[in-house]
Amino acid sequence: MDNTLMIGLSRQMALRQAMDVVANNIANANTAGFKVESLLIDNETAPTAQQDDGPTNLQFVEAWGMGRDFRQGELNVTGRPLDVGIEGQGFFAVTVNGAEQYTRDGRFRLDQTGQLTAHDGAPVLDAASRAPIMLNPSAQATTITDNGTVMQDGVAMGTIGVFEVANLAGLSKQGNGRYVQTDNSDGRNEPQAALSPVMHQGFVEASNVQPIIEMTDMMTIMRSYQSVSKFIEQAEDISRRAVERLGQV
Incomplete structure (x- = not known):
């Protein structure tokens, strides 16, 4: 699979996990003693296919853990x-x-x-x-x-x-x-x-979840997911056009 698509898909997978975490926070906004959680995300370096020019490593998105805010609730x-x-x-x-x-x-x-x-x-x-x-x-x-x-x-x-x-x-x-x-x-x-x-x-x-912040995070994640989807579509379109032109040569 094209490197561009792999990077985009890794980001989408992390965003889906982040959405699940935010949704769980909102669902527990009224749960006694619940502590708000957040997904911990980092870059994972991986080598590209052998090539004469361009970068030698790619940065994929990796969800490696869960962070919890243990501050006291009301x-x-x-x-x-x-x-x-x-x-x-x-x-x-x-x-x-x-x-x-x-x-x-x-x-x-x-x-x-x-x-x-x-x-x-x-x-x-x-x-x-x-x-x-x-x-x-x-x-x-x-x-x-x-x-x-x-x-x-x-x-x-x-x-x-x-x-x-x-x-x-x-x-x-x-x-x-x-x-x-x-x-x-x-x-x-x-x-x-x-x-x-x-x-x-x-x-x-009470839970230390702040629903307004969680709703804001949810909207940010949704916009990011849509942006990555558009990025993947554009990459696929470029690949398709390249194949069509090669076929005409």
Whole structure:
């Protein structure tokens, strides 16, 4: 295939991936704790076919990763006693099939056994023991202090853990607004309990997606895709005319 077409097609493939990312951001604009994502794109150098003149290398477009903006979203008031929002850095920890996952979504509830869980039933982990937090479903009053200590009728039942991740780039998305630490082969990147976390009872962190910016990015991607399509059509037309002229010689 002609080098011009290959370059154009590589750009189109990257733009389609970027469009999927932007569409996912917009779809999660109202998802608690969601962090906006962006496609990371770079140039990939490849040699051309052997020729006597012209460039010796071509620059193709390559999508090599996903960037995430972990800045805090707005804390919205819900008034629910088991909703918790983190102010500052860190993640709540839950356990799924025995593995720890990390999230900013603080929409908690009690299951039938009195265990504090995420909205989908995953147990929330204690800061010190990293074990599930057991509460009394029949307690008259439940209060969560700024450091995450859960008080029921004046008795401390446990402390909701906020864990800090040293290398945010090592987090891998798992769905449901959760991440796992993949860059921990030597144990040095194990998330650690925050020393002075700040939490707010009755609040939930909103997504940090800015819909207007995402819509602007979507329109920019669409225009870029159309431009590349026109570029490919023109290249094909030039090739077709060259073949026709050769046939007339």
